[in-house]
Amino acid sequence: MSTDTSFATRSHEENWPPILELAVEEVFEIMLGTRVKPVAQSEHEPNREFTAMIGLAGSLCGILTVCCDAKTAGQIAKSMLGDTANSAEEVGDALGEICNMIAGNFKNKLAGTDERCMLSVPTVISGGQYSLHSLAEGTSMETILLFEGAPVAVCLQLQS
């Protein structure tokens, strides 16, 4: 498993979805001890009760989000921290850190991009009654994975 190998440059964006998937898989395996694989999006739409997001600025400009239902967010926190009871604050914090690590792991895999791309601190929204409108109109890619049987959506929206 590699966490620091560069695979592609901005000129090869068609290669990015598998790189994003690999970045997600590595974070889940290393931090949660769980192997995850992408599933068909049409069959597994998550209930977006928790959304963690992180901004990218510089050579990559946009937003990366991780969405799942509340129960799954709690399971992710439990997997990270062990069986200790997790407060709502810790659940959000855990999902935010997963989002942060996926974004960092993804950009570290893009040759020459990691040097010139900055990440914001994560933000987490709890509650599904919202609409997200990113100004980063351009490339958008989403991968859905199953964590303990429940779907988790990871979406990257980038400005052209």
Place this chain on the structure above:
Amino acid sequence: MDKIRALIVDDSSVMRKIVERSLRQAGIELEKVVEASNGAEALTAVQNNAVDLILCDINMPVMDGLEFVRQVAKVESAKGVPIVMITTEGSESHVVQALSAGARGYIRKPFTPDQVKEHVLPLLGKKP
């Protein structure tokens, strides 16, 4: 190994717990763990607490980890205390900046307990 006093600096309380757990999994006995959620809090912490090891994130509000490493070099009581960065920032320029500023180790998130062991034990005079 003697018990050590560690300062863990990360804006995520979850990550601070994971880093502490990783130290324990590396076989490091902790006498005391001091936590800070940004570089400014960490500077105050090292002025008020004697510590043997500092583990520090880079991307944090108020004062980031690189600035903290630069500032802590001016704190007499913290001179010689090894600092290990634990961060999602994986670029060579970040590594160079951190090591130039005085950090002694650099771990990229996501990380395993074995990576913590490998990077931290030698700084405490132990073989990983």
